[in-house]
Amino acid sequence: MQIEADLRAALAQSEFTLEYQPIVAADSGELFGAEALIRWLHPERGAVAPADFVPVAEDSGLIVPIGTWVLREAVRQMHEWNQRGHVLPHLAVNVSGVQFRDPALPALIADVLDDHAVASGALTLEICESVMVDANSATEMRMRALKELGVDYSLDDFGTGFSSLSYLKRFPVDIVKIDRSFVRDCPDDRSDAHLVEAIINMAHSLDLKVVAEGVETQAQADFLRELECDYLQGYLISRPLRAEAFEALLAPGR
Numbered sequence: 001m002q003i004e005a006d007l008r009a010a011l012a013q014s015e016f017t018l019e020y021q022p023i024v025a026a027d028s029g030e031l032f033g034a035e036a037l038i039r040w041l042h043p044e045r046g047a048v049a050p051a052d053f054v055p056v057a058e059d060s061g062l063i064v065p066i067g068t069w070v071l072r073e074a075v076r077q078m079h080e081w082n083q084r085g086h087v088l089p090h091l092a093v094n095v096s097g098v099q100f101r102d103p104a105l106p107a108l109i110a111d112v113l114d115d116h117a118v119a120s121g122a123l124t125l126e127i128c129e130s131v132m133v134d135a136n137s138a139t140e141m142r143m144r145a146l147k148e149l150g151v152d153y154s155l156d157d158f159g160t161g162f163s164s165l166s167y168l169k170r171f172p173v174d175i176v177k178i179d180r181s182f183v184r185d186c187p188d189d190r191s192d193a194h195l196v197e198a199i200i201n202m203a204h205s206l207d208l209k210v211v212a213e214g215v216e217t218q219a220q221a222d223f224l225r226e227l228e229c230d231y232l233q234g235y236l237i238s239r240p241l242r243a244e245a246f247e248a249l250l251a252p253g254r
C-alpha cells in the first residue's frame with residue numbers, strides 16, 4: 001500500500017511534527033497541561049490528517065515506531081521548555097492499543113524519562129477504552145507497572161466505546177476525557193447536557209478528574225464550569241499549536 005510505504009519514508013525523513021493543545025482549569029483558566037498531537041507533512045500531498053494515517057499505521061504495526069518517535073519528541077520538548085524555565089506541568093501523549101500491547105513500552109518510557117530528566121508525574125498516557133476492553137492480564141500488569149513509574153492515564157473519547165464502569169474501577173485511570181461529540185450540543189440539547197452531567201458526577205464519585213474535549217463556545221465553558229468539570233480543552237481556549245507558539249503560553253508576559 002502506498003501510504004504504508006510513505007509512512008516508512010516519513011519516519012526515516014523526519015516528516016512528522018507535534019502540535020500541542022492547551023488544557024486549562026475550568027474554574028481559573030490556569031494552564032493545566034497540553035495534549036501532543038501528531039502532524040504529518042507529506043512532501044507531495046501536503047498535510048495528511050491523523051485520521052487518514054493513524055489507522056493505517058495501526059494495521060501495519062508502524063504505529064509502534066511512530067509512537068516511539070512521538071514519546072521521545074514530546075518528552076524532549078518538555079525538557080527543552082523546562083530548561084528555559086517554561087515548565088509545562090502535564091503533557092498527554094496518545095498511545096494506541098497496538099502500542100500499549102507492546103511489551104517493550106515500559107522500558108521505552110522509563111528510558112525516555114530518564115534521558116531527559118523529566119519527572120514521570122508530568123507524563124500522561126491517553127488511551128482509549130478498547131485498551132481496557134481488550135486487556136489480558138499482561139496488559140493490566142503493564143498498565144500497573146507504568147503507573148508505578150509515575151505516569152498518569154487519561155481515558156480518551158470517553159462514552160464512545162464499549163467500556164463498562166467496572167473498567168474505571170479495575171484499571172488505574174486518573175482522568176476521563178468526555179468525547180467532543182457529547183460536548184458539541186451542550187448546553188442546549190437536554191439529553192447531551194444530562195449525559196455530560198452524569199459522566200462528570202460518576203467520574204468524581206470514583207475520584208477521577210474530568211477533561212471536556214471540543215469546547216468551542218463560552219456557553220459550553222460556563223455550563224461545564226457549573227457542573228464542576230475540572231479541565232477544558234478546545235478551540236475556545238486554543239487550537240493545537242506548534243511548539244514555538246505554545247511556548248509563548250508557558251511564558252506569559254515575556
Ligand code: G
Pocket residue numbers: 036037038049050051054063067070094095096
Ligand atoms: O490531531 P487531530 O485533531 O486531527 O487528531 C485526530 C486523531 O488522531 C485523534 O483521535 C487523536 O487521538 C489521534 N492522534 C493524534 N496524535 C496521535 C499520536 O501521536 N498517536 C496516536 N496513536 N494517535 C494520535
Ligand code: G
Pocket residue numbers: 021037094156157180213214215216233234235236240
Ligand atoms: O481523538 P482525540 O481526542 O485524541 O483527538 C483530539 C482531536 O480533536 C484533535 O484532532 C484536535 O485537533 C481536535 N480538536 C481539538 N479541539 C477541538 C474543538 O474544539 N473542536 C473540534 N471540532 N475539534 C477539536
Ligand code: MN
Pocket residue numbers: 035094126156
Ligand atoms: Mn486524545
Ligand code: NA
Pocket residue numbers: 156157158177179180213
Ligand atoms: Na478524544
